[in-house]
Amino acid sequence: MANTILVVCEHEGGAFKSTAFELCGKAKELGGDVVALVIGDVDPAPLGRVGVARALHAKGADVAVHETGVFVRVLEAAIAKVSPNVVLAPASPLGKDAMPRLAARIGAGLGSECTDLRIDGGKVVGRRPIYAGKALVDVRIKSPVELFTVRPNSFHAPPDSAATTEVTVLEVAIGDADRNARVTGKEAPATAVVDLTEAERIVSGGRSLKSAESYDKIIRPLAAALHATPGASRAAVDSGYAKHSEQVGQTGKVVNPNLYIACGISGAIQHLAGMRTSKVIVAINTDKDAPIFQHATYGIVGDLFEVCPLLTEEFKRVLA
């Protein structure tokens, strides 16, 4: 019997995030009967690209602004309507905020920030990092509804297929008690970038940059040339070269890109904790004994002030 898998499909600015396609694709690969959950004013039709046949759509003024209490109420209603065996959500700020509250509300188990999912004995089992990625563990859920959040970029979106998504409107009664934490404003950064936790390419700078000016002059153009998101080590952030929201590491963001370029970063355990699952790691450092080289796919022992600008030009040439 196939599992019915409800997939929370996140969107921004009128378009689905790649996690929506990644998770719907994975759910299909797990042999599930996939139902996409779309909350808010976006057209579910693009989900047909990953073979989603059914979608639940909650829309209207009540759910227009994402708030914890509203989101959890919608999830609860979707579960009541579809009776899924499994609910998958991205381990995004939104998913990580709502899913544990949902778990407590319905008395279900939650596997947090899994980096892999598989079927074992007919049930979905998650695999997730613990101790800042120093170990991995299988997580099994005993409750009738199994909840999982999944680290972005853990799966590839499947190749395009042409399915038509049948959309059912989900009516949800939102009460005053659900609105106990109101979003009253937003502060957007100066330039919009793909969130580090969702980025497929990242260029990070470390303490060797010596100044915020150098970080801006060396790292940001390199990231831009590669269509990457800029990141930084803790040492660089603590020295004021970059913002904390750009920090990669144990007390920063945990990232999962296809390509991670570490410039002037020594590779302390706490930094590794944030980027060790990167598919390809490039290290540029003057110190040939820097620990980062033990984890790098490709290494350049050299001065980032010389190497990075050349790399920026080469990426521009090749990726133009």
Add this chain to the structure above:
Amino acid sequence: MKIGICMKQVPASDTRLKIVDNKVALEDAKWEISAYDEFALERALVAKDEGVAKEVVLVTVAGADADGRLREALARGADRGVRLDDPAFQGSDSLGIARVLAAGIKAEAFDLVLMGKQAIDDDEAQVPAMVAELLGWPQVTVVDKLEIKDGAFKAWRRASGGTREIVEGKLPAVISCEKGIVEKIRYSSLKGIMLAKSKKIAVQNAAGLGIDPATVGAGAALVTNDAYGLPPARPSGRILEGDSATRVKELVRLLRQEAKVI
């Protein structure tokens, strides 16, 4: 205002580990207060410095071996601690822990509960939201700036792509803390350590908290962990040779043709 700090004792972040008998074995583990809980504690102490909070109380689910960490937190300026300890709590999953904490919190009538956004050992990030739900309180998670006054909170939380959301609501509430909510952590002074010796750590068990043992512990756990393993070893990398221009060209070629990531 009375602020509760939920804190967890964890192995130090640089502890090495091995897998032995399908369990994690820690080498020379030194115990510390989970880093994000330290930010929560510091934020409460700042509120006390500013005269906004009158009392800062520590709450932890742990055995007596955690008293050292409680004394450290008391030495920094917390007023007293409550340790929730019962064999029935052993093997609890996050929901079980949340149930125990919620019972401890209810007994104290806090105006505000702060804790780290996640524990740095299991990295689950579930307990704060679960506690809020069990108490029926508002939650704001991953908060890097907090204003509290007159029975209300205003919190800045990290959303995607460097955006921050501003969230407001009434107290009591549960706020989970991100790095940046305070500028730096104060460590204990000699005076603080001396004063901490006479601060109280109360111990509560399941019966005292009115917790039904069937709702907590290993028996009630809905999430089980097994098949512990180390992450797959990375094959040895390649150090590129030649002058900078040569190495840069070679790197880009390899990224495209060999690694196929661009």
